Amino acid sequence: MTSEELRAALLQAIASVAPEADLGKLKGDVELRPELDLDSMDFLQVVTRLGEALHLDIPESDYAQLATLDAGVAYLAARVPQAP
Numbered sequence: 315m316t317s318e319e320l321r322a323a324l325l326q327a328i329a330s331v332a333p334e335a336d337l338g339k340l341k342g343d344v345e346l347r348p349e350l351d352l353d354s355m356d357f358l359q360v361v362t363r364l365g366e367a368l369h370l371d372i373p374e375s376d377y378a379q380l381a382t383l384d385a386g387v388a389y390l391a392a393r394v395p396q397a398p
Contacts (some may be wrong), residue, residue: 315368320390324383327364331356342384368394 315323325337328350335350347357361380365372370393372380380386 315394317387317391320387320394321383323367324364324386324390327360327367330363331359340383343382345381346383347381370394
């Protein structure tokens with residue numbers, strides 16, 4: 315998957331949990347939880363939905379690597395198989 319596709323998947327997972335969030339204004343280097351007012355259960359739902367959408371197991375120890383949009387895309391790019 316491309317970085318753009320991974321970013322879209324992450325944004326879609328966020329939108330499914332926080333539909334009121336204005337994701338168009340979300341900056342790549344800003345922490346998602348405080349910016350979007352996500353509590354720990356909301357963030358867990360984002361990670362779960364993202365993992366389901368990408369058929370990826372995301373261990374709890376890696377959650378910190380999804381703290382920002384840019385970091386999340388980089389994390390996913392290293393773990394999701396790339397198309398040939």
